[in-house]
Amino acid sequence: MTGDFREPKRTDPRTFLVEAVSYIIRFIPAAAALFVVMRDELDRLSFALPVLGLLFVGNLVAQYLQWTRLTYATGDADIRVEKGLLSRAARSVPYERIQDVSIEQKLLPRLFGLVAVKFETGAGGKEDLSLAYLSEAEGERLREVVRERRDEGVPQALSEVPQADSEQSSAPLFQMGPKRVLTFGLFEFSLAVVAVIGGLAQQFEFLLPFDLWDLDLWQERLAGPGQQLAGLGPLAQAIGVMIGVATLAVLGFATGIVRTALREWDFRLDRTPKGFRRRRGLLTRTDLVMPVHRVQALRLETGFLRRLFGWHGLKVISLASDSGAANHAAAPFAQMDEIAPIVAETGFALPGSDITWHRAMDRYRLDKMILASVALLPVTIAAIFITPSWQWLIPAIALAWIIAHHWWRWRHDRHALDATQLYSRHGWFTPSLAIGSRTKLQSVEIVQGPIARRRGYASLLLGLAGGNLRVHGMPVGEARAWRNAILDSIGKTDFSDLLEARVEPL
Amino acid sequence: MEDTTELTELDPRYKTMMRLVAAIFAVVLLAGASIAEFVIPGWTGVVWGPVLLVVLYLVVWLPMRRYATRGYSLAEERLRVVRGVLFRSDTVVPFGRVQHIDVDQGPLERAFHLATLTVHTAGSHNSSVSLPGLAHEDAMMMREQIRAAIRRDTQ
Numbered sequence: 001m002t003g004d005f006r007e008p009k010r011t012d013p014r015t016f017l018v019e020a021v022s023y024i025i026r027f028i029p030a031a032a033a034l035f036v037v038m039r040d041e042l043d044r045l046s047f048a049l050p051v052l053g054l055l056f057v058g059n060l061v062a063q064y065l066q067w068t069r070l071t072y073a074t075g076d077a078d079i080r081v082e083k084g085l086l087s088r089a090a091r092s093v094p095y096e097r098i099q100d101v102s103i104e105q106k107l108l109p110r111l112f113g114l115v116a117v118k119f120e121t122g123a124g125g126k127e128d129l130s131l132a133y134l135s136e137a138e139g140e141r142l143r144e145v146v147r148e149r150r151d152e153g154v155p156q157a158l159s160e161v162p163q164a165d166s167e168q169s170s171a172p173l174f175q176m177g178p179k180r181v182l183t184f185g186l187f188e189f190s191l192a193v194v195a196v197i198g199g200l201a202q203q204f205e206f207l208l209p210f211d212l213w214d215l216d217l218w219q220e221r222l223a224g225p226g227q228q229l230a231g232l233g234p235l236a237q238a239i240g241v242m243i244g245v246a247t248l249a250v251l252g253f254a255t256g257i258v259r260t261a262l263r264e265w266d267f268r269l270d271r272t273p274k275g276f277r278r279r280r281g282l283l284t285r286t287d288l289v290m291p292v293h294r295v296q297a298l299r300l301e302t303g304f305l306r307r308l309f310g311w312h313g314l315k316v317i318s319l320a321s322d323s324g325a326a327n328h329a330a331a332p333f334a335q336m337d338e339i340a341p342i343v344a345e346t347g348f349a350l351p352g353s354d355i356t357w358h359r360a361m362d363r364y365r366l367d368k369m370i371l372a373s374v375a376l377l378p379v380t381i382a383a384i385f386i387t388p389s390w391q392w393l394i395p396a397i398a399l400a401w402i403i404a405h406h407w408w409r410w411r412h413d414r415h416a417l418d419a420t421q422l423y424s425r426h427g428w429f430t431p432s433l434a435i436g437s438r439t440k441l442q443s444v445e446i447v448q449g450p451i452a453r454r455r456g457y458a459s460l461l462l463g464l465a466g467g468n469l470r471v472h473g474m475p476v477g478e479a480r481a482w483r484n485a486i487l488d489s490i491g492k493t494d495f496s497d498l499l500e501a502r503v504e505p506l
Numbered sequence: 507m508e509d510t511t512e513l514t515e516l517d518p519r520y521k522t523m524m525r526l527v528a529a530i531f532a533v534v535l536l537a538g539a540s541i542a543e544f545v546i547p548g549w550t551g552v553v554w555g556p557v558l559l560v561v562l563y564l565v566v567w568l569p570m571r572r573y574a575t576r577g578y579s580l581a582e583e584r585l586r587v588v589r590g591v592l593f594r595s596d597t598v599v600p601f602g603r604v605q606h607i608d609v610d611q612g613p614l615e616r617a618f619h620l621a622t623l624t625v626h627t628a629g630s631h632n633s634s635v636s637l638p639g640l641a642h643e644d645a646m647m648m649r650e651q652i653r654a655a656i657r658r659d660t661q
Contacts, residue, residue, distance in 0.1 A: 077653060077654075077656075078653055084611075086612075086613045086616075087610065087611055087612040087613055087615075087616070088610065088611040088616065089608060089609075089610045089611075090608065090609040090610070090649075091606060091607070091608045092606060092607045092608075092609075092649055092653055093605075093606040093607075094606065094653055094656045096656055097604075097605050097606060097656070121605040121606055121626070122605050122628040123605040123606060123626040123627065123628060123633060123634075124626075124627060124628050124629050124630050124631075124633030128606075129606065319628070326630075441603075441629070442599070442603045442627040442628050442629030442632070443597060443598060443599040443600075443603060443627050443629050443631075443632040443635065444597070444598045445595055445596065445597040445598070445631075445632055446595070446596040446597075447593065447594070447595045447596075448593070448594045448595075449592070449593050450592050450593070453594065461631055461632070462629075462631070463599075463603075463627055463628075463629025463630070463631050463632040463633075464629055464630060464631065465628040465629055465630065466630060467630060468630060468631060469631075470631075483598065487582075487584060487598055487600060490600045490602065490603060491582070491583060491584070491600050491602060493602065494602040494656070495602055495603050495604075495605070495628065
């Protein structure tokens with residue numbers, strides 16, 4: 001509060017006029033509709049009219065009072081807005097954090113010469129500051145104030161060294177030719193299409209010579225091979241099934257290939273002075289630039305099958321405010337030796353061989369399995385006695401699935417922390433490795449449920465701009481140690497420095 | 507808890523406020539129970555008894571537990587918020603990662619001179635971390651402290 005001279009100001013008085021006019025504009029159709037509907041009973045309506053009028057006036061008065069209670073002030077270090085009649089809300093936005101000031105003019109405010117000013121910060125929850133309405137001059141003044149204050153104490157961001165436009169000549173960081181796209185497409189086998197077509201086949205089963213989906217019929221057939229001989233020979237039946245399956249498989253592969261080709265055709269990733277530039281697509285070609293210093297984390301994904309062939313995909317998690325999505329594929333389908341140079345360019349690093357991986361506590365996975373058993377075992381047993389035939393298999397299979405899932409994840413999920421980064425490898429059908437920078441995290445949270453507290457494990461939830469990063473089932477002590485280590489790293493740099501890339505990311 | 511920093515308790519008036527909110531709910535619950543009691547013939551207290559236990563839990567026990575499990579700390583330029591009776595969460599936001607700061611007061615909070623401090627971060631998880639139950643002047647002071655840290659860090 002040292003030398004903070006600020007006088008709270010109200011928004012432009014004409015704001016109330018705009019609000020009132022737009023309120024009346026909204027009110028008139030409703031009133032007219034009511035009038036038309038009730039025109040035969042106007043005499044009875046006359047009792048309601050004063051009430052309506054009171055509501056109308058009351059609303060205007062409330063709006064006026066609200067306007068009187070909304071004030072803003074520009075101080076030395078921040079912009080403050082206070083508002084509220086019954087409840088009070090005060091927001092303080094430091095100039096340092098304002099990334100953009102936008103001035104918006106809709107039709108009605110425009111007639112009065114008013115503008116709405118929006119101050120955008122990097123907040124993850126889309127909660128920013130906006131002031132409606134100010135005079136055009138005041139809007140401009142605020143924009144200037146923010147610009148000046150921001151530039152004041154801050155050395156201007158490293159001016160981008162204008163390099164010769166050499167990107168066209170230089171080799172791309174990563175690209176995919178037609179052959180690669182085709183291979184990628186094969187792995188993108190569309191199970192959804194198979195399911196849909198299979199479902200349609202069921203709808204149009206009269207076209208098939210037999211009922212493919214009738215389980216009882218199958219049981220009959222299997223039980224007594226003699227019974228269906230009258231209709232179809234087993235060979236013909238087997239051929240029919242094979243043709244059906246093959247058709248579905250071809251459709252699944254074709255869909256995968258076409259979809260992949262449309263999206264990934266002529267994929268090309270370049271390293272330009274501004275960041276990564278990605279171009280891809282067959283019919284709609286997209287061109288995207290991802291600034292390197294805005295990369296928050298990396299995600300290395302693979303699939304159940306494609307892992308066996310060494311195929312991986314690299315995704316870049318960037319600040320959400322950049323071009324909509326926060327998740328960008330930097331190399332959707334590549335071998336590790338192709339991914340490594342891209343990772344190096346982002347300023348991150350792949351986990352070295354010397355780091356120690358930890359797995360979730362045994363009892364964490366065990367507790368999950370026990371919980372599932374407690375819920376599903378009684379259901380299974382009850383189903384055996386209650387339901388007529390095989391229905392008990394449903395809860396039994398679900399239980400087996402959950403247990404297998406946790407066993408698998410217990411074996412394969414790992415997390416590790418080194419001097420600059422943290423790693424979390426997790427997943428079941430699509431294993432993925434998340435690489436986060438220790439400095440580029442926003443918050444650290446430790447969560448413990450009632451069971452976790454008794455059993456001594458905890459979840460570590462990390463605030464990452466544009467994505468999720470969490471480790472479950474850590475021993476409490478380890479979670480605390482991680483938190484302290486990460487907080488120490490975070491404390492060394494301010495968010496604005498990261499954003500402006502005033503420091504080297506690592 | 508086992509961490510290096512000691513937690514600060516919330517303002518005691520917050521406990522009273524939580525009690526009041528629970529009491530408003532309890533009055534509604536008791537009214538309903540009384541109607542049921544008169545409508546259903548039989549022993550007296552068949553509805554009142556259980557409802558009274560629930561009310562006692564809500565008005566006496568739960569606010570006490572909630573108050574006891576909550577705390578905060580501003581040490582080392584970090585805002586640490588601990589909360590949760592059953593599911594305990596312990597969140598830390600370094601001042602250097604705060605985007606903007608809110609100090610909000612609902613009508614009841616104003617009556618009790620309390621306020622809620624909310625810090626917003628750029629993270630998708632914990633994009634806003636709220637700390638209710640602060641004395642209004644404490645909340646204002648904490649806001650100044652956090653804001654000052656943001657400024658200092660960047661110079």
